[in-house]
Amino acid sequence: MATSGAVANFPPRASAGQSARQVYVGLRTFYRVLKANPLTFVGFVVVAILCIAALLMVVAPHVLAPYGPDQITTAYNQGPSGAHPFGTDGLGLDIYSETLYALPLDLEIAFAIAGAAMIGGGVLGLIAGYWDRPGSASGALSVVIMRITDIFLAFPSLILALAIAVSLGRGVWQLIVAILLTWWPYYVRLVRGETLAVKHLPYVSAARAAGVTDGRIVLRHILRNVLEPVVVYFTLDIGTVLVTLSTIGFVGLGVAYPSTAEWGSMISYYQGSGLITAYPWTVLGPGLAIFVTVLAFSLLGDGLRDILDPRSRRVLGGTGTGAITVATPPEAPLPPPAPAESEDLPGSEAPTAV
Amino acid sequence: MTTPALSIDGLSIDYVVGAGRFHAVSDVSLDVESGHVVGIVGETGCGKSTLAQAIPRLLPEPPATIGGGRILFQGVDLVKVPRWKMPTIRGTGISMIFQEPLNSLNPAFRIYDQVAEAVHVRRARESRPGGLVRADGAPFDYSKLPAPRAGDTIAGHFIPGGVAQDAVHRRQVERAAGGTPSEVREVVLDYLKLVRINDPETILDLYPHELSGGMRQRIMIAMALCEKPSLLIADEPTSALDVTIQAQVLTLMKELIREVNTTILFISHDLGVIAETADELGVMYAGKLVEFGPVAEVFASPRHPYTKALLKAAPTRYKTDGPLLSIAGSVPNLSRPPPGCRFHPRCPIARPQCTVEPGPPLAPVAGAAPNHKSACYFPEEVPGIP
Numbered sequence: 069m070a071t072s073g074a075v076a077n078f079p080p081r082a083s084a085g086q087s088a089r090q091v092y093v094g095l096r097t098f099y100r101v102l103k104a105n106p107l108t109f110v111g112f113v114v115v116a117i118l119c120i121a122a123l124l125m126v127v128a129p130h131v132l133a134p135y136g137p138d139q140i141t142t143a144y145n146q147g148p149s150g151a152h153p154f155g156t157d158g159l160g161l162d163i164y165s166e167t168l169y170a171l172p173l174d175l176e177i178a179f180a181i182a183g184a185a186m187i188g189g190g191v192l193g194l195i196a197g198y199w200d201r202p203g204s205a206s207g208a209l210s211v212v213i214m215r216i217t218d219i220f221l222a223f224p225s226l227i228l229a230l231a232i233a234v235s236l237g238r239g240v241w242q243l244i245v246a247i248l249l250t251w252w253p254y255y256v257r258l259v260r261g262e263t264l265a266v267k268h269l270p271y272v273s274a275a276r277a278a279g280v281t282d283g284r285i286v287l288r289h290i291l292r293n294v295l296e297p298v299v300v301y302f303t304l305d306i307g308t309v310l311v312t313l314s315t316i317g318f319v320g321l322g323v324a325y326p327s328t329a330e331w332g333s334m335i336s337y338y339q340g341s342g343l344i345t346a347y348p349w350t351v352l353g354p355g356l357a358i359f360v361t362v363l364a365f366s367l368l369g370d371g372l373r374d375i376l377d378p379r380s381r382r383v384l385g386g387t388g389t390g391a392i393t394v395a396t397p398p399e400a401p402l403p404p405p406a407p408a409e410s411e412d413l414p415g416s417e418a419p420t421a422v
Numbered sequence: 423m424t425t426p427a428l429s430i431d432g433l434s435i436d437y438v439v440g441a442g443r444f445h446a447v448s449d450v451s452l453d454v455e456s457g458h459v460v461g462i463v464g465e466t467g468c469g470k471s472t473l474a475q476a477i478p479r480l481l482p483e484p485p486a487t488i489g490g491g492r493i494l495f496q497g498v499d500l501v502k503v504p505r506w507k508m509p510t511i512r513g514t515g516i517s518m519i520f521q522e523p524l525n526s527l528n529p530a531f532r533i534y535d536q537v538a539e540a541v542h543v544r545r546a547r548e549s550r551p552g553g554l555v556r557a558d559g560a561p562f563d564y565s566k567l568p569a570p571r572a573g574d575t576i577a578g579h580f581i582p583g584g585v586a587q588d589a590v591h592r593r594q595v596e597r598a599a600g601g602t603p604s605e606v607r608e609v610v611l612d613y614l615k616l617v618r619i620n621d622p623e624t625i626l627d628l629y630p631h632e633l634s635g636g637m638r639q640r641i642m643i644a645m646a647l648c649e650k651p652s653l654l655i656a657d658e659p660t661s662a663l664d665v666t667i668q669a670q671v672l673t674l675m676k677e678l679i680r681e682v683n684t685t686i687l688f689i690s691h692d693l694g695v696i697a698e699t700a701d702e703l704g705v706m707y708a709g710k711l712v713e714f715g716p717v718a719e720v721f722a723s724p725r726h727p728y729t730k731a732l733l734k735a736a737p738t739r740y741k742t743d744g745p746l747l748s749i750a751g752s753v754p755n756l757s758r759p760p761p762g763c764r765f766h767p768r769c770p771i772a773r774p775q776c777t778v779e780p781g782p783p784l785a786p787v788a789g790a791a792p793n794h795k796s797a798c799y800f801p802e803e804v805p806g807i808p
Binding site for chain 1 (some may be wrong): 474478480482483484506509510511512514515516517518522525526527528529530531539540543547598642645646649
């Protein structure tokens with residue numbers, strides 16, 4: 069009799085039919101939210117295209133890229149044309165292909181940095197925000213986390229990232245570490261602030277009064293309500309990371325182009341060799357790629373809030389189980405179940421102050 | 423002589439704000455007998471909500487600090503229980519209904535998820551080795567429960583002060599090892615029906631913002647009840663609702679009080695509510711309990727000048743002439759309360775003796791019911807105040 073089955077069984081899993089319907093309703097809601105916000109729709113479509121393209125570039129690059137990576141063509145320094153949409157450079161590389169080869173790497177780096185910063189900073193922020201009682205051991209931990217965060221925030225993040233990138237040398241991993249080290253404190257700040265706001269709301273007190281343990285309250289009640297602004301910030305942040313990434317590449321500290329294609333490094337390479345004045349189209353491809361990607365993620369982030377909020381979700385989604393289906397007056401009392409004693413209840417009239 | 427379900431002894435709670443100390447609750451002693459409904463009344467800021475939240479240790483500490491005293495619940499002093507152990511006492515031991523039904527449900531989850539969480543808290547504790555411990559410390563023997571009969575309901579099987587022993591509940595426990603979601607759903611539905619929610623099947627799948635304030639408060643009541651607490655604290659459960667919904671929720675509360683027969687501490691500033699629901703009544707003024715006694719007797723013959731003035735100031739539907747009476751003076755600043763009896767600056771029968779520290783203790787009143795106590799030096803003079 070005494071097993072932990074009831075605990076393992078939580079949260080209750082929906083049956084197959086239920087979950088299929090939930091997926092359908094979720095997708096329909098998603099579509100309606102997108103339709104209601106045209107700019108978000110554009111952002112979503114572009115992000116989807118970019119992600120599919122990146123996947124294709126990994127799996128089957130020849131579907132999209134007419135030339136292989138580092139494949140030298142016979143055309144040198146040619147302007148944009150049908151054969152070379154973004155032209156070619158002095159080595160004879162097709163810049164259109166090179167830009168496409170950089171796409172998966174740039175997205176990977178941006179997602180890795182923003183994702184790791186969100187998870188790491190988010191965990192620290194939750195801890196620092198929820199267990200912040202002064203005088204306790206956890207309160208001391210909270211103070212330590214926040215002071216270290218403040219130290220990192222005191223440096224301009226780009227300068228700090230550049231300094232770390234210089235000391236680590238060039239390369240993809242070095243670039244990720246350099247930016248990540250300056251990136252996580254913003255998430256700690258954001259999540260801690262949201263946690264502080266949420267944890268004093270009555271429903272958290274109500275959960276505590278119901279005997280729910282602190283760990284569960286954090287993981288279930290607080291995390292779910294903090295998630296909304298954090299996911300929106302994350303999406304917008306992808307663009308910011310990409311810009312920082314490109315900036316570091318631009319000053320010549322990122323990935324070494326042309327051996328590895330990365331947008332910021334491409335721009336750096338082409339303008340650094342002084343070719344930009346003679347052959348301006350060389351920077352067009354990577355520049356346009358950065359611009360489109362950053363814009364798309366920003367547009368998507370703005371509309372995500374609507375998708376994540378149950379309130380606007382119901383309005384826009386209009387599921388079949390809405391409150392309007394309560395046809396009978398909901399306040400009409402049912403007959404009391406199996407009364408133990410049938411005495412009259414005292415004061416059945418509406419009570420008023422004496 | 424039974425031990426009370428809850429025994430508060432000399433409890434003092436201060437809020438430390440900057441360099442100042444705000445004495446929200448001062449030296450309150452109170453016994454709540456098993457199966458009784460005890461009402462606490464008092465005006466805004468008298469410390470009644472602080473008292474209510476201090477019992478399950480839900481006050482933010484700091485700024486609140488428990489200055490002294492004991493809160494005895496099932497033989498344990500809650501003041502001394504370490505913070506990390508409190509969640510095991512909350513919910514199944516002491517549960518609470520709050521005054522803000524509009525914000526007391528998590529906006530991100532459906533009603534079902536929230537009520538089911540409370541059901542699971544109960545189940546998880548029952549399925550632990552050794553199971554739940556009864557109020558008297560003995561392990562709970564499920565094999566001695568009565569067999570389920572047709573028409574068994576959840577209500578009506580509560581044992582005052584102890585753990586519920588009902589057939590539906592036993593089935594829940596038996597299923598706890600391998601309970602399926604649909605069974606949890608049944609239990610949740612039972613409780614939504616218990617709080618008279620019509621069409622509970624639909625309500626289960628709604629989000630809190632789609633329900634009215636009254637419905638949300640019913641859900642909160644269902645959540646508190648499905649954990650079958652030994653003590654239920656209702657902290658002004660109706661003050662955030664409008665008057666007609668208040669009436670509905672109060673009617674429900676009154677019916678449930680009879681049906682579930684549990685111990686309830688009912689905090690309110692509405693004398694009418696207390697008069698209809700409570701067995702005993704405590705009156706608080708400026709952080710002190712000034713009078714405590716059987717509800718009928720306190721209403722009929724109050725033995726503290728503040729209670730008398732409070733009853734006179736309450737509006738009635740029959741009084742249509744002239745302005746409402748008010749008590750002369752104003753509530754003292756609790757960071758520097760007046761010496762002695764805290765009511766003496768406004769009291770019509772105050773004498774020099776009343777200004778001497780410490781003020782009058784809460785003592786039995788001569789010539790009244792044995793458990794009628796008043797913190798006044800001259801309780802016999804109170805009936806004579808015009």
